[in-house]
Amino acid sequence: DGGITQSPKYLFRKEGQNVTLSCEQNLNHDAMYWYRQDPGQGLRLIYYSQIVNDFQKGDIAEGYSVSREKKESFPLTVTSAQKNPTAFYLCASSIGLAGVSGELFFGEGSRLTVL
Amino acid sequence: AQSVAQPEDQVNVAEGNPLTVKCTYSVSGNPYLFWYVQYPNRGLQFLLKYITGDNLVKGSYGFEAEFNKSQTSFHLKKPSALVSDSALYFCAVRDLENFNKFYFGSGTKLNVKP
Numbered sequence: 001d002g003g004i005t006q007s008p009k010y011l012f013r014k015e016g017q018n019v020t021l022s023c024e025q026n027l028n029h030d031a032m033y034w035y036r037q038d039p040g041q042g043l044r045l046i047y048y049s050q051i052v053n054d055f056q057k058g059d060i061a062e063g064y065s066v067s068r069e070k071k072e073s074f075p076l077t078v079t080s081a082q083k084n085p086t087a088f089y090l091c092a093s094s095i096g097l098a099g100v101s102g103e104l105f106f107g108e109g110s111r112l113t114v115l
Numbered sequence: 116a117q118s119v120a121q122p123e124d125q126v127n128v129a130e131g132n133p134l135t136v137k138c139t140y141s142v143s144g145n146p147y148l149f150w151y152v153q154y155p156n157r158g159l160q161f162l163l164k165y166i167t168g169d170n171l172v173k174g175s176y177g178f179e180a181e182f183n184k185s186q187t188s189f190h191l192k193k194p195s196a197l198v199s200d201s202a203l204y205f206c207a208v209r210d211l212e213n214f215n216k217f218y219f220g221s222g223t224k225l226n227v228k229p
Contacts, residue, residue, distance in 0.1 A: 004158075031215055040124070042205065042221040043159075050215060058216075090158055096215065103149055104207070104217055106158035 002027045006091050006107035013078075013085070013114050021076045021110045023091035030096030032074035033104065036060060037088040046089075049074055050096060078112060086114045117142045117210040119189075121220035128196045128227055136191040136223045138206030147209040148189045149217075150180055152202045159205060165189060176200070196227045 004025045013019045025032065031050050035043040045058030049068040063082025068074055074093075078085045089110045095102035119140045128134045140146055147166055151159040163174025170182045180191045191204060206220040 006158075033217070035219075040221065043219040045216060048216065088156075092159075092217075094215070094217075103161045103164055104151075104159070105161070106151075108158045109156070111156065 004091055004093055004105055004107035006089075006110050008110060009108065011110060011112050013112060015114060016080045018077055018079050019112065021078070021089055021091075021112070023074045023076065023107060024072055025074075025091075025093045025105075025107075026072060027093055027105060028071070029093035029105070030071070031094045032068065033092045033094075034058075034064070034066065034074070034076045035090045035092065037090060037109075043090065046076065085112055087112060117208050117213070117216075117218050119148075119206045119208050119218060119220040121204075121206055121223045123223050124221075125224045125226065128225070130198050130227050130229050131195050134193050134196045134200070134225065134227070136204050136206075136225060138189045138191065138220060140187050140189060140206075140208050142208055142210070144212060146182075146189075147211065148180075148182065149207040149209065150174065150178070150189075150191050151205045151207060152176075153205065153222075154202050162191070162204075196225075198227050198229055201225055201227045 007022045033048040034046040044060050047066040049055035065077045091107040092104040149164045150162040153159045165172050165182045173179045203222050205222050210216045
């Protein structure tokens with residue numbers, strides 16, 4: 001079945017450590033996104049990518065980095081510069097501009113806790 | 116800038132009663148509107164979307180939404196609520212003029228009591 005796979009589901013990190021969250025999709029979608037979810041704040045966009053080897057900062061990119069070397073993969077690194085990284089992270093994809101009516105498809109999320 | 120607002124943090128309804136979860140939007144150009152549902156510790160699941168055409172959009176699990184251009188609203192509805200509908204609901208708008216970004220409301224928690 002086609003979909004988006006995020007790993008790990010749960011991750012614990014010590015302060016000062018970088019961690020990388022994996023996101024893989026087999027939907028052949030051009031666009032991929034990372035969102036952060038905190039209680040009562042909805043979803044906030046961290047980074048997004050419209051095409052391979054290109055990505056843009058979202059609304060809360062500070063302390064995060066991404067890469068898009070393959071169409072299927074869009075990993076997110078939470079760096080030590082992110083002051084409050086404990087959150088639920090959601091990866092999503094969409095057809096992209098070619099399919100203007102397309103919706104977002106989400107992975108099951110990764111919960112990061114800083115100890 | 117595009118945005119959506121969900122004015123209610125929580126909606127409580129008895130099982131079997133109709134439910135409405137409210138969403139208002141602010142967009143330049145044609146609105147592309149979506150509803151998603153999220154169960155605890157899970158990703159978001161797509162329910163329905165409005166792109167163009169009929170103002171009443173039907174979606175998954177018996178949900179529907181009514182697009183009202185004059186009131187800039189896109190309320191989610193269901194004629195008869197189920198306990199299993201209890202979840203967090205998000206309204207979203209797609210901004211085709213701004214790098215294809217999606218903007219989400221803050222979410223509404225729906226509680227359906229037996």
